[in-house]
Amino acid sequence: MRKQAINPDPEYFSRYIDQVPDVPIMEALEQSLRDLQTLDKGKLAEKGDYAYAPGKWTVKDVLQHIADTERIFTYRALVFARNDKNATPGFDQDLYADEAFTAHRSFEDVLQELIAIRQATIAFFRSLPDEALLRVGTSWKYQMCVLAMGFTMVGHQIHHLRILHERYL
Numbered sequence: 001m002r003k004q005a006i007n008p009d010p011e012y013f014s015r016y017i018d019q020v021p022d023v024p025i026m027e028a029l030e031q032s033l034r035d036l037q038t039l040d041k042g043k044l045a046e047k048g049d050y051a052y053a054p055g056k057w058t059v060k061d062v063l064q065h066i067a068d069t070e071r072i073f074t075y076r077a078l079v080f081a082r083n084d085k086n087a088t089p090g091f092d093q094d095l096y097a098d099e100a101f102t103a104h105r106s107f108e109d110v111l112q113e114l115i116a117i118r119q120a121t122i123a124f125f126r127s128l129p130d131e132a133l134l135r136v137g138t139s140w141k142y143q144m145c146v147l148a149m150g151f152t153m154v155g156h157q158i159h160h161l162r163i164l165h166e167r168y169l
Contacts, residue, residue: 001025001133003151008136010144016155017148025133025147028154029125033118035161041111043169048107052167059168060102060110062160067114068096070153073139074121077149080137081128087138125150 003022010017020028044059051058057065076088102110125133133147144152 001130001147003028003147005134006145006148006151007134008143008145010139010142010148010152012142013139013144013148013152016159017151019155019158020151025125025150026122028151029118029122032154032157033115033122035157036111036115036118039111039161040169041108044111044164045107047168048110049103050168057097058102059164060105060107061097061100062164062168063107063110063114064100064102065093065097066157066160067110067117068100069093069156070114070117070121073149073153073156074117074124076137076139077146078124080135080139080144080146080149081132083135084137088140090140121150121153 002024003017003020006017023031048060049058051061072091079086079088128146133150134145136143136145139149
């Protein structure tokens, strides 16, 4: 299914969804995996513990944030796809970043974790029929469908990789 099939409009999350072309969700997810696999690992690894300003995340923190967020969003997509009507909670991204322990890990280790999570997300979305992609649930405080959750994950990655290129390299 393509992005244009998203219904209802997930409001807050549209800022990420809008960064993704109107392609089938599987194409978007697979392209996002290729984008991770073709990052300039040398340059990013050199800057792994660099933050462009006091209080900002390091390169490794940014990658871990994408990974943590994807885990949470995939859980939300699972809840909705399985037709569970319970609302899923929000999370404090700064608390997660503070407790991620990236300073003790290599850039490559953090990146490989993110790639593995994206591969698992792709396998999950590949398993879903269109009916499940259109199921709606409450994510934090917004109504959104599983399809919107998938495009949000891709757009969230695009957003943060753009920041890495603009502010860290």
